[in-house]
Amino acid sequence: MKFLVERQISELGKSIIELINGLGEFTNYTMKTIFWTFKPPYRIKLLFDQLYFIGNKSIFIIFLTSSFTGAVFAFQTYLGFKAISADSFIGPIVAISIAKELAPVLSGLVVAGRCGAAMAAQIGTMKVTEQVDALEVMGINSYQYLAVPRILGAMLSLPLLSAIFLLIGNIGSWIIGVKVIGIDEIVYTQKIGEFMDLGMVAEGLIKATVFGYLIGVIGTYHGFAVTGGAEGVGKGTNMAVVWGMIIVLIVDFFLTSFLSKIL
Numbered sequence: 349m350k351f352l353v354e355r356q357i358s359e360l361g362k363s364i365i366e367l368i369n370g371l372g373e374f375t376n377y378t379m380k381t382i383f384w385t386f387k388p389p390y391r392i393k394l395l396f397d398q399l400y401f402i403g404n405k406s407i408f409i410i411f412l413t414s415s416f417t418g419a420v421f422a423f424q425t426y427l428g429f430k431a432i433s434a435d436s437f438i439g440p441i442v443a444i445s446i447a448k449e450l451a452p453v454l455s456g457l458v459v460a461g462r463c464g465a466a467m468a469a470q471i472g473t474m475k476v477t478e479q480v481d482a483l484e485v486m487g488i489n490s491y492q493y494l495a496v497p498r499i500l501g502a503m504l505s506l507p508l509l510s511a512i513f514l515l516i517g518n519i520g521s522w523i524i525g526v527k528v529i530g531i532d533e534i535v536y537t538q539k540i541g542e543f544m545d546l547g548m549v550a551e552g553l554i555k556a557t558v559f560g561y562l563i564g565v566i567g568t569y570h571g572f573a574v575t576g577g578a579e580g581v582g583k584g585t586n587m588a589v590v591w592g593m594i595i596v597l598i599v600d601f602f603l604t605s606f607l608s609k610i611l
Contacts, residue, residue, distance in 0.1 A: 377491075377569050381499060384492040391497050398501025402463045406509055409458055414513040417450060418442060418520030426529050435529065439536040440543035442521040447548045451513040452506075453600055456559035459506055460592030464567035467498050468588035471571025472581040480572070495572070499564030506560030507553045514552065547611040555603050562599060563592045 425438045471494050474480050480490045525531045570588040574580045 373573075374569055377572070378565055380491050381495050381565065381568070384489055385496050385500070387492065391493060394493070394497035395500055398497045399505055401466070402459065402498075402501045403505035403508055406459060406462060406505070407512065409462065410455060410509050410513050411516055413454055413458060414446075414451070414516040415520040417454065417513075418446060418517030419524045421445065421450070421517075422521040422524040423529075426525070436531060436535050436539055438525045438529070438531065439521065439540045442525075443518055443540050443544050444548055446517040446521075447514050447544070447552045449552070449600070449604075451510045451517065452552045452555035452559060453596060455506055455510045455513050455556060456563065456596040456600075457593055459502060459509065459560065460563045460567075460596060461589055463502060464563050464588045464592040465585045467564070467567030468571040468574070468585045469581060471495075471568055472574030472584045475572060475574045476577050476581060490572075495564075495568040498568050499561060502560040502564035502567075503557055504560070506563070507556040510552055510556035514549070551607045551611050554607060555600060558599065558603060559596050562595050566592045566595060 422438050422442050425441055426435050429435045429437060471480070474494070480494070483490045483493055522536065525536055526533045567588045570584040570591070574584040576583075
């Protein structure tokens, strides 16, 4: 019994030490990427390549997700509000919810799943095949060449994807509310104008920018942390997706608490 307790305490201590070491390594990596972001030469072409990959190639899945999210949210809101004859408030409720929460969070989860995994896989493959070492031998800083364009690309693309999500989501909600349920179109749009303001849209865009930065940092970090060949690449890719999604959900709570006080 004594041996079992000592073993459990030892395992707990080992886990805590590994967690502290991991946080230290991640913080050190983040500081390096910030430093190389502002140091020339600036990789503009690589940045546009990432904007195309993260932003343009994510539009279809964002379009699909946002249209059905707005439609089903409008329908579910109607089912709840029709009992108290408040179905005219479907428009503003859906619009505000999408602008402040659903657009940045769901866009962040989509990008974390699609692009965070790709970042980790691409850099991880280069790491295990020694291409990263080759860059350093040629005098090219690997953080500036591989990490910074991906981080900036995610940071710039996600607010734009969130804005597209907001637009398409509201169109889906309008179709259900006006064309299917039968709410008067003027009442529907008037209610949105009464209850929604630019501060709510700004809150969602700020969240999306922060999420994009975090997804980029986490995805590239797990790519550089890959060891052990193909198995390590798979593990790093999985960790990038899992932690990217977890961080989006956790940080969303704290951003909501903070932004609600200043906007």
